[in-house]
Structure formats: structure tokens, C-alpha cells
Amino acid sequence: xxxxxxxxAEAHNPIIPDWSELILGIVxxxxxxxxxxxxxxxxxxxxxxxxxxxxxxxxxxxERAQAEAxxxxxxxKAQLAEARSEAAKIRDDARLEAEQIKAELRAEAESESQxxxxxxxxxxxxxxxxxxxxxxxxxxxxxxxxxxxxVGESLEDEARRRGTVDRFLQELETAGANGxxx
Numbered sequence: 001x002x003x004x005x006x007x008x009a010e011a012h013n014p015i016i017p018d019w020s021e022l023i024l025g026i027v028x029x030x031x032x033x034x035x036x037x038x039x040x041x042x043x044x045x046x047x048x049x050x051x052x053x054x055x056x057x058x059x060x061x062x063e064r065a066q067a068e069a070x071x072x073x074x075x076x077k078a079q080l081a082e083a084r085s086e087a088a089k090i091r092d093d094a095r096l097e098a099e100q101i102k103a104e105l106r107a108e109a110e111s112e113s114q115x116x117x118x119x120x121x122x123x124x125x126x127x128x129x130x131x132x133x134x135x136x137x138x139x140x141x142x143x144x145x146x147x148x149x150x151v152g153e154s155l156e157d158e159a160r161r162r163g164t165v166d167r168f169l170q171e172l173e174t175a176g177a178n179g180x181x182x
Contacts, residue, residue, distance in 0.1 A: 140165030 143165055
């Protein structure tokens with residue numbers, strides 16, 4: 001029996017499969033291939049398409065966001081340029097207004113100084129006239145008093161005193177004018 005077993009063992013090669021095993025393996029492989037093709041591959045395809053769409057959507061979204069950012073940047077730059085030009089205009093207007101105000105203030109100050117000078121000159125003329133009148137009155141009294149002492153009579157009469165004083169002052173003015181003219 002041992003010989004028959006050896007012969008049987010020699011007849012059956014373990015490297016070469018049995019026909020029944022080979023057919024069973026091919027059928028199992030075909031069933032597995034059918035299941036994979038029917039159920040698994042479509043799910044992989046769907047997942048792949050969803051992922052591709054998400055990626056493409058993300059790219060489109062990023063491109064839109066970048067376009068919006070560039071548009072916002074352009075608007076910002078335009079607004080900045082407009083603000084700068086407006087600030088320059090405001091500065092120029094302020095300078096012009098300052099120059100006008102300066103000129104107005106200068107004109108007002110000049111007219112005020114002319115008014116003050118004119119008022120001061122008027123006051124000086126009034127004071128001069130008042131001083132001259134006071135000096136004439138004092139000089140007249142002194143002249144009447146001296147003339148009374150020299151003549152020896154009283155020159156109390158107002159009309160006489162005034163006439164005498166006026167004549168004396170007239171003589172002084174003519175004497176002063178003749179002396180100044182030489």
C-alpha cells in the first residue's frame with residue numbers, strides 16, 4: 001500500500017491545481033469581478049466625481065474671491081487717489097482762503113491804524129488849540145497886569161483888555177514871523 005500511495009502521490013503534482021479547484025477559483029473571481037464592477041466601482045466613480053467637483057468648485061471659488069479682492073483693491077486705490085486729490089483741493093482752497101483772510105485783516109488793520117492816527121491828530125489839534133487858548137488867556141492876563149503897572153491905570157474893562165491883549169499877541173506873531181523868515 002505504500003507503493004500505491006507513493007504512486008498516487010507522484011501522480012498528483014501540488015504545483016498544478018486540480019481542475020475542480022481551477023474552475024471554482026475562476027467562478028469566484030468572476031463573481032468578485034461582477035460585484036466590484038456593479039457596486040464598488042460606481043461608488044468610487046461617484047466619490048471621485050464629487051471630489052473633482054469640490055476641487056473645481058474650490059478653484060472657481062478661489063478665482064472669484066481673487067477677482068473680488070482685485071476689484072476691491074482697484075476701488076480702494078481709486079478712492080485713495082480721489083481722497084488725495086480732494087485733500088489737495090481742500091489744502092489749496094484753505095491756502096486761498098487764508099490769503100484772503102490775511103489780506104482782509106491787513107486792510108482792516110491799515111484802515112484801523114489810519115483811523116487811530118487821524119483820531120490822534122485830531123486830538124492833538126484840539127489839545128494844541130486848547131493850550132494856545134489857555135496860553136493866550138494867561139499871556140493876556142499877564143500883559144494886562146504888566147500894562148496896568150506900567151501905565152498906572154486899571155485895565156479891568158474886558159473889552160479894553162481884550163483889545164490890548166489881541167493887539168499885543170498880533171505884534172508878537174508878526175515879530176515872530178519876521179524873525180523866522182530871516
